[in-house]
């Protein structure tokens with residue numbers, strides 16, 4: 001099993017996060033490298049990465065294998081605005097914009113371990129509330145990490161049907 005260490009991201013990690021993002025989503029849902037760079041400038045505290053710490057065969061120690069990007073906001077549900085570059089009302093919720101595992105390493109429980117450690121990292125930094133939008137096949141996954149279903153999302157990303165979930169509050 002790959003050992004991981006989940007930590008805050010550095011500026012140099014953003015290109016690798018963009019590469020994983022590009023492989024993990026269909027083109028119409030991908031956050032571009034430019035947009036991810038904008039996000040990192042605006043709210044670096046919302047970025048967490050899982051770095052391989054060894055024990056993973058083909059994966060070298062130090063390689064980033066998963067990431068989570070959250071936008072701090074007062075908005076309680078996920079809307080298209082979260083994905084735009086205009087200023088949002090400041091607040092106490094981390095809106096999870098993306099959560100990704102390197103495509104070649106998916107379904108090996110890296111997602112489970114990364115989300116648990118990333119939530120813990122953010123909580124240690126004082127964040128108590130989280131929101132996200134996901135497709136129906138991931139509702140149970142997030143439910144296992146304490147997220148509650150809030151209903152259909154207003155989000156229209158990629159024209160898909162998204163469901164809002166929240167944790168805290």
Ligand SMILES: CC(C)(COP(=O)(O)OP(=O)(O)OC[C@H]1O[C@@H](n2cnc3c(N)ncnc32)[C@H](O)[C@@H]1OP(=O)(O)O)[C@@H](O)C(=O)NCCC(=O)NCCS
Nearest residue numbers: 024099100101106107108109110111112133134135137141
């Ligand atoms: C979603 C994602 C982050 C999960 O990470 P992962 O390492 O692949 O998932 P895990 O191995 O930890 O999954 C554990 C369990 O979650 C559920 N699960 C994970 N991915 C799933 C999927 N695509 N469809 C249905 N269930 C899924 C399953 O119950 C799985 O257990 P199983 O593999 O024994 O069936 C990863 O698959 C990914 O990057 N997907 C593409 C991008 C994406 O959709 N991100 C989420 C945006 S809301």
